[in-house]
Amino acid sequence: MTPQAALTAAANVRRTAAAHRMPSWFPAVSASTFTLGMVISGVAQLNGFGSGARSGMSTVGAALIVANLALYPLLVWRWRRSGVIPRADGCVPATRRRIALWATPVAFALSAVVWVSTGSFGWMLMATGVLFGAEGWYRQTGWRQR
């Protein structure tokens, strides 16, 4: 076999493996369940709601966050069943990797700023939901771009 043929065969096989990646729906569903769950939980903490409405919103918020957490074992289970676990690191473009490195501490800092400036736990929950939802979506869509 010629070196050119070996290179082509290796590239084809590698492409087959790389085709197993995170499903396209995952980043959007993961980000939206987390953000909605945190925002609804945050709104429930604000004044102006009756105890019934508050407990209802807290339950819905908690259910969405639990659903978000359950998505990850489901994803891993799907990968394990298919027999191929995609690479999570080393396949993200360098710019995204650099931004993602800073995004988590920045999201923490901004959530803390919101908590301190408003003095409201509800607003902090909402800010955390939006910031970490966006950060997670950005990181996970990066895993799909190879």
Added chain:
Amino acid sequence: MPRLKAAAFLAGCAEADFGAVTEACELTPPTLSKAATALEAAGYLRIRKGHVGRRPRTWLSLTTRGRCAFKAHLAALAALTEQGRAHDA
């Protein structure tokens, strides 16, 4: 060639089941088994036994050393191809 194919497939993912590798690389189980043993002995491959439900599975993954060696091997093949083209021209 079976070693190169197996390494190429594993370079494109984090970990893969023995069956998935044989299917994707169009290798027979004994051929892949032999290639995997040789790659493991060289420190390029990690073999892990596991289960999915009740079914036992053998998981293969490239080690960091294996990924580096694979990249170097591809670079060497590319250089040979270039040399061949230059020689023909």
